[in-house]
Amino acid sequence: MNLSTSSLLFRKTHQILRHRFRRQQFLIRSLCGYNIQTGIGKMQQIQCMDRPIVDADAENVLRRITPTFDLRRHKGQAGKIAVIGGCREYTGAPYFAAISALKIGADLSHVFCTKDAATVIKSYSPELIVHPVLEESYSVRDDEKAGVLDKVLAEVTKWLGRFDCLVVGPGLGRDPFLLECVSEIMRRARQSNVPIVVDGDGLFLVTNNLDLVKGYSLAVLTPNVNEYKRLIEQVLECEVKDEDASEQLLSLAKKIGGATILRKGSSDLISDGKTVSVVSVHGSPRRCGGQGDILSGSVAVFSSWARQQMISSEEDYNKRPANPLVLGCIAASVLLRKAATLAFDKKKRSTITGDIIECLGESLEGICPARTLG
Amino acid sequence: MNLSTSSLLFRKTHQILRHRFRRQQFLIRSLCGYNIQTGIGKMQQIQCMDRPIVDADAENVLRRITPTFDLRRHKGQAGKIAVIGGCREYTGAPYFAAISALKIGADLSHVFCTKDAATVIKSYSPELIVHPVLEESYSVRDDEKAGVLDKVLAEVTKWLGRFDCLVVGPGLGRDPFLLECVSEIMRRARQSNVPIVVDGDGLFLVTNNLDLVKGYSLAVLTPNVNEYKRLIEQVLECEVKDEDASEQLLSLAKKIGGATILRKGSSDLISDGKTVSVVSVHGSPRRCGGQGDILSGSVAVFSSWARQQMISSEEDYNKRPANPLVLGCIAASVLLRKAATLAFDKKKRSTITGDIIECLGESLEGICPARTLG
Numbered sequence: 114m115n116l117s118t119s120s121l122l123f124r125k126t127h128q129i130l131r132h133r134f135r136r137q138q139f140l141i142r143s144l145c146g147y148n149i150q151t152g153i154g155k156m157q158q159i160q161c162m163d164r165p166i167v168d169a170d171a172e173n174v175l176r177r178i179t180p181t182f183d184l185r186r187h188k189g190q191a192g193k194i195a196v197i198g199g200c201r202e203y204t205g206a207p208y209f210a211a212i213s214a215l216k217i218g219a220d221l222s223h224v225f226c227t228k229d230a231a232t233v234i235k236s237y238s239p240e241l242i243v244h245p246v247l248e249e250s251y252s253v254r255d256d257e258k259a260g261v262l263d264k265v266l267a268e269v270t271k272w273l274g275r276f277d278c279l280v281v282g283p284g285l286g287r288d289p290f291l292l293e294c295v296s297e298i299m300r301r302a303r304q305s306n307v308p309i310v311v312d313g314d315g316l317f318l319v320t321n322n323l324d325l326v327k328g329y330s331l332a333v334l335t336p337n338v339n340e341y342k343r344l345i346e347q348v349l350e351c352e353v354k355d356e357d358a359s360e361q362l363l364s365l366a367k368k369i370g371g372a373t374i375l376r377k378g379s380s381d382l383i384s385d386g387k388t389v390s391v392v393s394v395h396g397s398p399r400r401c402g403g404q405g406d407i408l409s410g411s412v413a414v415f416s417s418w419a420r421q422q423m424i425s426s427e428e429d430y431n432k433r434p435a436n437p438l439v440l441g442c443i444a445a446s447v448l449l450r451k452a453a454t455l456a457f458d459k460k461k462r463s464t465i466t467g468d469i470i471e472c473l474g475e476s477l478e479g480i481c482p483a484r485t486l487g
Numbered sequence: 488m489n490l491s492t493s494s495l496l497f498r499k500t501h502q503i504l505r506h507r508f509r510r511q512q513f514l515i516r517s518l519c520g521y522n523i524q525t526g527i528g529k530m531q532q533i534q535c536m537d538r539p540i541v542d543a544d545a546e547n548v549l550r551r552i553t554p555t556f557d558l559r560r561h562k563g564q565a566g567k568i569a570v571i572g573g574c575r576e577y578t579g580a581p582y583f584a585a586i587s588a589l590k591i592g593a594d595l596s597h598v599f600c601t602k603d604a605a606t607v608i609k610s611y612s613p614e615l616i617v618h619p620v621l622e623e624s625y626s627v628r629d630d631e632k633a634g635v636l637d638k639v640l641a642e643v644t645k646w647l648g649r650f651d652c653l654v655v656g657p658g659l660g661r662d663p664f665l666l667e668c669v670s671e672i673m674r675r676a677r678q679s680n681v682p683i684v685v686d687g688d689g690l691f692l693v694t695n696n697l698d699l700v701k702g703y704s705l706a707v708l709t710p711n712v713n714e715y716k717r718l719i720e721q722v723l724e725c726e727v728k729d730e731d732a733s734e735q736l737l738s739l740a741k742k743i744g745g746a747t748i749l750r751k752g753s754s755d756l757i758s759d760g761k762t763v764s765v766v767s768v769h770g771s772p773r774r775c776g777g778q779g780d781i782l783s784g785s786v787a788v789f790s791s792w793a794r795q796q797m798i799s800s801e802e803d804y805n806k807r808p809a810n811p812l813v814l815g816c817i818a819a820s821v822l823l824r825k826a827a828t829l830a831f832d833k834k835k836r837s838t839i840t841g842d843i844i845e846c847l848g849e850s851l852e853g854i855c856p857a858r859t860l861g
Contacts, residue, residue, distance in 0.1 A: 179836075182772030184753050187712050191774060218836040221776045232603075236610040239579030240777065240839050474837025483835040485772045 171392045171447035172480045174440050178419040179218075179477075182485040192219035192417045194410065195272065196280045197295055198313065199226025200249055203284030204233040206313060206406045209466055210283040211241050213410035216473045217448070219417075222410075223276070225269055225298075227291070228252075230284070244268065250290040258290060265294045270301050277417035278308045282315020283406045292318050299325050306331060308416055308438065312409040316340045320347050328370035330385070333416065333438050335375045335409055344374075358382060359389040373438040375412065377405065381446040385436045392446040397453035403466030407473070408449050415448075416441025451476040545766045545821035548814050550855045552793040553592075558861040566593035566791045568784065569646065570654045571669055572687065573600025574623055577658030578607040580687060580780045583840055584657040585615050587784035590847045591822070593791075596784075597650070599643055599672075601665070602626075604658070618642065624664040632664060639668045644675050651791035652682045656689020657780045666692050673699050680705060682790055682812065686783040690714045694721050702744035704759070707790065707812050709749045709783055718748075732756060733763040747812040749786065751779065755820040759810045766820040771827035777840030781847070782823050789822075790815025825850040 180191065194214040199207035207230070211222040223242045224234055231245030246268040253261050273279075279302050281295060295318060302309055308331040311319050316336055319325050320343050326332040336344055345353050345361065348368050354361050359382060366374050366386035376382040380393035419437030452472040453464075460468050554565065568588040573581035581604070585596040597616045598608055605619030620642040627635050647653075653676050655669060669692060676683055682705040685693050690710055693699050694717050700706040710718055719727050719735065722742050728735050733756060740748050740760035750756040754767035793811030826846040830838050833846075 184770075184772050186772075186774060187752075188774040188776060188778075215775060215839050216837040218773075220774050232607055235578050235607040238841075239582045239611050240775075240841060242577065242579065242776075244576055474834055477837065478835045483772075483831075 171394060171443050175415070175444035175447055175477075176481045178415060178422055178437070178440050178444055179481045180418055180422070182483060184485060189220050189275075192278075192414050193221045193223075193276050194219050194278055194280065194413045194417070195223040195225060195276045196283055196410070197225045197247075197269075197298060198281070198283040198285040198315070199224055199230035199234055199243075200247070200284065200286035200288065200291060201227060201229040201251075202286050204230045204237075205403060205466075206284030208234050208237045208241070209403045209406035209470065210280050210312075210410035210413075212238055213407040213470055213473060214280075214414050215240055216470055217411055217414045217477060219414045223272070225272075226284075244272075247291055247294060249286070249288040251288075253290060261290075262294055262297065266297055266301065269298050273298075273302055273305050273307055276307055277421070278310060278413040280310045280312065280409045280413050282311055282313035282318070283409060285314035285318075287314055287317060296322060296325060303329055303331075308413075308420070309333070310335060310409050310412045310416070312405055316344070320344050323348065323369065326369060326372045328372075330371035330373075330436075331438065332372040333375060333412055333442060334369075334372060335377060335405065335412060335442075337377045337405060341376050359384070359391070363389050373436060373442060375408075375442040375446065377408070381442075383439055383442045383446070385439050387436070388439065390439060390443055392443055392450070394447050394450045395454055396450035397457035397464065397469070399453070399457055399462070399464045401465050404449065404453065404469060407452075407466065407469060408445055411445035411448055411473075412438075412441050414441075415444040419444075448473065448476055448480070451480065545768060545817050546854045549789070549818035549821055549851075552789055552796055552811070552814050552818055553851075553855045554792055554796070556857060556859040558859060563594050563649075566652075566788050567595040567597075567650050568593045568652055568654065568787045568791070569597040569599060569650045570657055570784070571599045571621075571643075571672060572655070572657040572659040572689070573598055573604035573608055574621070574658065574660035574662065574665060575601060575603040575625075576660050578604045578611075579777060579840075580658030582608050582611045582615070583777045583780035583844065584654050584686075584784035584787075586612055587781040587844055587847060588654075588788050589614055590844055591785055591788045591851060593788045597646070599646075600658075618646075621665055621668060623660070623662040625662075627664060635664075636668055636671065640671055640675065643672050647672075647676055647679050647681055650681055651795070652684060652787040654684045654686065654783045654787050656685055656687040656692070657783060659688035659692075661688055661691060670696060670699060677703055677705075682707070682787075682794070684709060684783050684786045684790070686710075686779055687714075690718070694718050697722065697743065700743060700746045702746075704745040704747075704810075705812065706746040707749060707786055707816060708743075708746060709751060709779065709786060709816075711751045711779060715750050733758070733765070737763050747810065747816060749782075749816040749820065751782070755816075757813055757816045757820070759813050761810070762813065764813060764817055766817055766824070768821050768824045769828055770824035771831035771838060771843070773827070773831055773836070773838045775839050778823065778827065778843060781826075781840065781843060782819055785819035785822055785847075786812075786815050788815075789818040793818075822847065822850055822854070825854065 196207045196211045207224045207226055211224050214222045225244045225246055226234060227247045227249055228245040231243050235243045246265055248261050310333045312335045342353050348365055362376055362382050362384045366384040371386060373385040380391050383390040416438045419440040423437050453469050455472040455476055456464050456468040570581045570585045581598050581600055585598050588596045599618045599620055600608060601621045601623055602619040605617050609617045620639055622635050673683060684707045686709045716727050722739055736750055736756050736758045740758040745760060747759040754765050757764040790812045793814040797811050827843050829846040829850055830842040834842050
């Protein structure tokens with residue numbers, strides 16, 4: 114072996130080792146860990162994804178984007194959220210999403226649902242503003258549909274500009290006419306640059322109509338295991354690869370073109386196609402239905418706060434901004450996990466979603482104690 | 488300089504200085520402070536507006552007008568309040584106003600709303616008496632309207648004489664036919680000398696129909712930032728001047744001709760066109776929707792108590808009485824602020840309007856412990 118052959122072999126081995134090391138780092142980051150852009154405006158951290166996994170970072174993100182109270186502010190400035198969901202069959206999910214938004218600190222929380230659902234959702238709480246404007250096929254004749262669609266759109270779009278974020282999907286159901294109306298609402302929201310968090314049956318709608326969110330950087334999808342499976346099959350035309358979870362999520366988000374995806378699981382994985390973040394703080398072992406609705410309402414509030422802070426900040430974020438929707442997902446994920454754990458400590462097997470919602474405030478205060486300016 | 492010139496100069500200088508002194512006093516009173524007619528019947532205090540700002544004065548007002556319990560009294564004597572509001576879209580606001588009235592100490596609390604709203608408001612609490620009598624355009628044909636209006640009026644006016652105060656507006660909505668009915672209810676209430684607190688969509692109605700409250704000294708308007716802006720633009724035909732807030736409020740109240748206005752903000756300003764009072768006790772930094780409804784229900788109760796006390800007092804108030812509606816506003820303002828602070832201490836960011844209502848009793852007891860005669 115002469116010197117040049119030896120040198121070539123050395124280089125090749127070095128390349129292979131470096132590649133393996135990077136791959137190993139990526140896997141560690143993805144599967145066990147947590148890598149985020151903690152600092153809005155800390156550009157170097159956006160590109161730096163190899164810090165060790167520290168769950169406290171998720172709490173730091175939450176602290177960073179949660180606004181300090183200010184006595185000079187007035188109603189609405191801490192967030193106006195609207196949930197599009199609730200039909201004859203489902204009423205709990207939109208309630209959970211909307212009330213969670215209030216319990217985290219939003220000022221106003223609306224629900225747009227069908228007439229049947231409205232009476233029930235209203236009766237759950239006088240704190241929500243519930244609009245009985247959506248219609249399902251069973252209550253509309255075919256020849257009336259065009260007119261009803263226009264009416265629904267008119268009712269919803271007159272409010273759209275006032276909201277900081279929509280949550281589309283909790284308890285939406287799968288009625289074709291209802292989904293047609295909601296598709297159009299999503300298009301209008303997109304035209305008005307209103308961020309949209311998509312969950313539940315909203316994901317069923319979006320998976321079959323990807324154009325609704327494709328290329329829209331103000332969309333967040335929050336799929337659970339099954340919803341994620343359908344999304345992967347539809348978009349990447351393959352099976353879910355758990356051994357390569359981060360990379361696959363990154364590809365999915367890239368393919369959808371800028372929307373943020375929060376893949377719910379034992380660890381939550383979050384990607385906007387540029388970075389992958391993992392939140393693995395312990396949650397509760399209880400898997401009672403409704404926790405996803407708390408999450409979607411929370412993502413809406415935290416994302417609104419992160420966007421608000423970014424807009425009001427003096428730093429130049431246009432260069433390479435930390436994605437406020439990613440930050441919102443990280444904060445929502447860690448808060449839900451903390452609240453679920455707290456609720457489980459108190460209620461054990463009998464923990465239900467309402468118990469977790471009642472723990473949102475205490476958990477938030479534990480991470481980020483309320484302070485007031487002015 | 489002869490004596491008469493010197494005397495003239497002295498008088499002129501004195502006039503200027505006096506004018507400046509008064510102006511300075513007015514500004515101090517308006518911008519930093521709190522000046523009220525604490526004592527019903529203490530005439531000298533009505534004209535004397537230069538005492539230092541003491542928030543405890545607001546608590547004194549509350550103590551002075553809150554009746555002592557008396558075992559000889561019977562149901563209804565501590566106040567019968569009615570809220571006119573609640574439509575297909577809004578049910579929380581009238582509930583908050585009506586339940587707050589009860590939680591402060593009124594004996595009976597009614598709600599007059601649409602059929603759609605009634606079922607829901609009834610479901611919030613069995614404590615309220617809810618009348619499903621109002622109608623919205625969508626449920627009434629044009630040719631039926633005159634008849635329906637008569638029917639609505641008949642249903643409401645048979646109750647009117649029994650109420651100590653109406654709250655018009657919480658969750659009223661803006662349906663033209665509904666507002667037409669409510670205008671007529673307000674006219675009837677005025678004919679019967681029933682005090683009216685106007686809030687929310689009631690202010691939308693009144694701003695466009697000033698005659699409803701113009702010259703009615705038993706009306707109270709409780710506008711928030713936006714509602715006040717519209718009122719100023721409509722009545723004074725200018726912009727809101729925050730640097731001259733008290734003077735502008737005084738002008739507005741004068742122009743409306745005797746109605747009391749409570750301008751809600753970081754400090755609450757209250758004027759009936761004769762005096763301006765400021766309540767600046769710390770409130771909560773949470774701005775969740777619904778707090779205005781607690782306030783309107785509270786103003787109704789405290790104003791009723793202040794009027795009741797005035798009527799039953801032996802002193803001759805006809806000369807120059809302290810305005811009981813102004814006193815009611817001061818008491819309601821300080822109580823809401825105390826209750827909101829207490830709720831915030833307990834619940835922090837997750838404080839919602841229901842939590843504040845739950846703190847009304849404890850806060851009231853803190854200011855004015857319940858005592859019983861007889």
